[in-house]
Amino acid sequence: MPAEAVLFDVDGTLVDSVDLHARAWQEAFAHFGKRIPYRAIRAQIGKGGDQLMKEFLSPEELEQLGKEIDEYRSKLYKQEYLGQVRPFARVRELFQELHRRGIRIALASSAKGDELSIYKKIAGIEDLVDAETSADDARRTKPCPDIFEVALKRLGRELSKDRAFVVGDSPWDAIAAVRLGLRPIGVLCGGFEEELLRKTGCIAIYRDPADLLDRLDDSPIVR
Numbered sequence: 001m002p003a004e005a006v007l008f009d010v011d012g013t014l015v016d017s018v019d020l021h022a023r024a025w026q027e028a029f030a031h032f033g034k035r036i037p038y039r040a041i042r043a044q045i046g047k048g049g050d051q052l053m054k055e056f057l058s059p060e061e062l063e064q065l066g067k068e069i070d071e072y073r074s075k076l077y078k079q080e081y082l083g084q085v086r087p088f089a090r091v092r093e094l095f096q097e098l099h100r101r102g103i104r105i106a107l108a109s110s111a112k113g114d115e116l117s118i119y120k121k122i123a124g125i126e127d128l129v130d131a132e133t134s135a136d137d138a139r140r141t142k143p144c145p146d147i148f149e150v151a152l153k154r155l156g157r158e159l160s161k162d163r164a165f166v167v168g169d170s171p172w173d174a175i176a177a178v179r180l181g182l183r184p185i186g187v188l189c190g191g192f193e194e195e196l197l198r199k200t201g202c203i204a205i206y207r208d209p210a211d212l213l214d215r216l217d218d219s220p221i222v223r
Helices: 018-031 038-042 049-054 059-084 091-100 113-123 146-154 171-180 194-199 209-214
Strands: 005-008 104-108 131-133 164-168 183-187
Touching: 005 146, 018 038, 018 059, 049 059, 059 113, 091 104, 091 209, 104 146, 131 146, 146 171, 164 171, 171 183, 171 194, 183 194, 183 209
Parallel strands: 005 104, 005 164, 104 131, 164 183
Antiparallel strands: none
């Protein structure tokens, strides 16, 4: 039977923002005296800030500086990088087609709520989202499953987990989905390797939203 719902990650999945986030984090860490290689930071994008900082700060540093670093990073990203974000091709068409088939759509992002609102405008999907969650709505962000769990609840009815899928670009999306008992589908447009996405649980891989749209009839969402 076809899916009843699809939960979409946003950064790196619907909009091209992963590199921009990595640069903002690198600059923010450097501002507080932490010189961290760009590639190391990029590999962690997709996690919420609370989880990402744990990779690079000691517990003591996290307690003393974590809030300041996150706030600095957020301000820097909005001022210097958010305006550079562009949508991946045919995101709106994909959402329209899912709705045509009676499939409900939720956004489940580790972005902050105000960033998520801007992303919806960038992708042209403001009128096509049935529910959404951001980092503001969960105590723990990805790879913890809390954001996906809230998104399911906000769809407003009981959903069978075997008829709900997660589409994301990062291993952190896949890990969070599997922890909640959902099946993840990967897209490569966020820059993570196919092998890593499959290793962390993705049951199918597509190049980007346009590729998923073109192959939707043969995808797990419809099959």
